Amino acid sequence: MTYRHYSSPVSLYSGKTRAYLRFKGIPFEDVIASLGVYRKIIVPEVGRPVIPVLQTPEGEILQDTTVIIDALEERFPAPSIYPESPWQKLVALLLEVYADEWLVMPAMHYRWHFRRANLLFILGEFGKTGMPWLPGFLAPLAGMPAAFAFGTKYQAYFGITKKMHRPIERSCEALFLELDRHFTKHDYLFGDRPSIGDFGLIAPLYAHLYRDPHPGRIMRRIAPQLARWVERMQHPPRPKSGDFLADDAVPETLEPVLKRMFEEQFPVLIDTARRLDAWAEAHPDRKRPSRVIGSHRYAIDGVSEERMVTPFSLWMFQRPLDHYRSLSAEERAAIDPKLEALGGLEGLSIEPKTRLTWADHRLAIEGR
Numbered sequence: 001m002t003y004r005h006y007s008s009p010v011s012l013y014s015g016k017t018r019a020y021l022r023f024k025g026i027p028f029e030d031v032i033a034s035l036g037v038y039r040k041i042i043v044p045e046v047g048r049p050v051i052p053v054l055q056t057p058e059g060e061i062l063q064d065t066t067v068i069i070d071a072l073e074e075r076f077p078a079p080s081i082y083p084e085s086p087w088q089k090l091v092a093l094l095l096e097v098y099a100d101e102w103l104v105m106p107a108m109h110y111r112w113h114f115r116r117a118n119l120l121f122i123l124g125e126f127g128k129t130g131m132p133w134l135p136g137f138l139a140p141l142a143g144m145p146a147a148f149a150f151g152t153k154y155q156a157y158f159g160i161t162k163k164m165h166r167p168i169e170r171s172c173e174a175l176f177l178e179l180d181r182h183f184t185k186h187d188y189l190f191g192d193r194p195s196i197g198d199f200g201l202i203a204p205l206y207a208h209l210y211r212d213p214h215p216g217r218i219m220r221r222i223a224p225q226l227a228r229w230v231e232r233m234q235h236p237p238r239p240k241s242g243d244f245l246a247d248d249a250v251p252e253t254l255e256p257v258l259k260r261m262f263e264e265q266f267p268v269l270i271d272t273a274r275r276l277d278a279w280a281e282a283h284p285d286r287k288r289p290s291r292v293i294g295s296h297r298y299a300i301d302g303v304s305e306e307r308m309v310t311p312f313s314l315w316m317f318q319r320p321l322d323h324y325r326s327l328s329a330e331e332r333a334a335i336d337p338k339l340e341a342l343g344g345l346e347g348l349s350i351e352p353k354t355r356l357t358w359a360d361h362r363l364a365i366e367g368r
Contacts, residue, residue: 001057003028006037009207010125012107013100014052016065016203023194023236024076028054032129046361063361066096066316069199079240081196085248086323086331087338088190091258093320094344095189096200097269098261101313103201105158106172107208110215112155113165117214159298159307167301172209173218175260180223182253187232189254192242194233202233258342266347268298268307269317273352275309280354280365287368289356315356315363324348 005021005028007014021028031037033051042053045061054062054072062068073080083089111118154160160168179201188194189201209215210230220227245251279293280286289311297304327335339345355366 001027003057004031004055005029006031006033006042006053006055007051008033008125008129009211010122010129011051012104012203012207013065015206016100016199017052017054017068019194019202019206019233019236020069020072020081020199022234023081023199023240024072025240026072026076034129035131061361064358065100065199065203066319067358069196079193079242081194081199083190083195083244085244086327087248087250087335088195088244090320090323090335091250091254092189092195092197093323094258094261095197095254097313097316097320098257098265099197099200099203099205101310101316102261102265102268103172103175103204104154105160106168106175106215107204108154108158109160109165109168110172111208111212113160114214117217118212121213157292157308159295159305161305163303164300164305167303171260171264171300172215173222175257176219176223176226178253178256178260179229180226182251182257183225183229185253186251187229187242190250191245193244194236195244198233202230206230206233255342258344262343262347264298264300266344268296269313270347270350271296272309272311272314273317273350273354276311276314276356277353279311286365288362288364311356311363314352315358318356321348321350321352 003021003026005014005017007018007030011033018030033042033053038049041055042051043049046053046063050063052063052065052068054068056062062071069081073082083092111122182189189197205219205226210219210227219230275293275296276289279289291310291312292308293311294309295306296309298307299305324332324335336345339348357364357366
């Protein structure tokens with residue numbers, strides 16, 4: 001029974017599901033998402049051109065990395081990628097949100113704003129994905145339309161204007177150093193087994209920030225242990241083994257990463273919850289939120305800019321919010337001082353009125 005993973009090496013989120021499939025030892029075929037695959041399979045089944053997409057042996061189509069991973073966790077539960085202890089699980093879920101919904105900004109910036117170093121490689125990668133049958137020397141030409149459309153779209157989407165370039169770079173390269181210190185002491189985030197947080201982080205840190213020439217050189221120069229973790233995530237040990245740290249321990253080396261997330265991303269998540277509540281109240285007959293519901297400001301390293309308000313990020317944030325709300329009073333009493341010291345207690349204490357769900361490969365407002 002073989003799964004079909006429609007993906008591309010150049011795709012950010014494909015790296016997340018591919019690493020997971022390899023770790024679990026799930027038999028799968030990595031199928032390049034060519035133009036023909038999009039036309040014949042992905043768009044008819046999902047409704048839009050998006051990867052990765054997973055087809056099960058029974059023919060079921062799954063889209064979105066978190067949806068795919070959680071469906072496979074039910075089928076292949078051991079070893080779980082979700083820590084059972086409350087603090088570790090919360091941090092793992094938070095880091096998945098951070099990676100999926102925030103680190104996509106430096107990933108896109110380094111890919112599209114260093115064209116002299118990256119452009120020929122990226123055009124070739126897009127060309128080999130869309131038209132894998134072409135001779136190699138034609139791949140960059142074939143990749144130009146898709147690559148430039150993609151790069152231009154997402155720069156505006158995330159508000160990566162020129163004044164944000166250096167703040168994004170400073171933050172990302174500081175993150176490289178923080179993670180490098182962590183992976184000097186630990187193979188994965190929480191010990192000897194990768195968690196959902198590891199699989200979240202591998203998405204931006206592999207396809208863009210490791211494989212693309214310019215950021216890849218920076219990573220290997222200033223954060224060699226981080227680069228080795230990226231490589232380790234591509235070739236997990238066999239047989240599967242390893243444990244999470246005992247006693248619900250979260251290494252101190254992850255505290256700077258969490259502080260960075262709480263400082264940069266949490267204001268955006270909190271405002272997104274407020275904006276979605278207002279949008280849902282103003283559109284009582286809409287079952288599905290718009291992909292973008294306006295714009296708001298974000299700030300990195302003291303510099304601010306406008307970016308789009310995206311409900312999808314709130315759907316991801318519901319996961320750590322739900323876990324936090326499920327904790328007992330005793331568990332919260334142990335965790336809340338840690339969150340307060342790191343700057344994350346306010347964000348995890350919000351109570352959005354609007355709840356999102358995933359139906360037919362798209363977001364929907366629960367109860368409508």
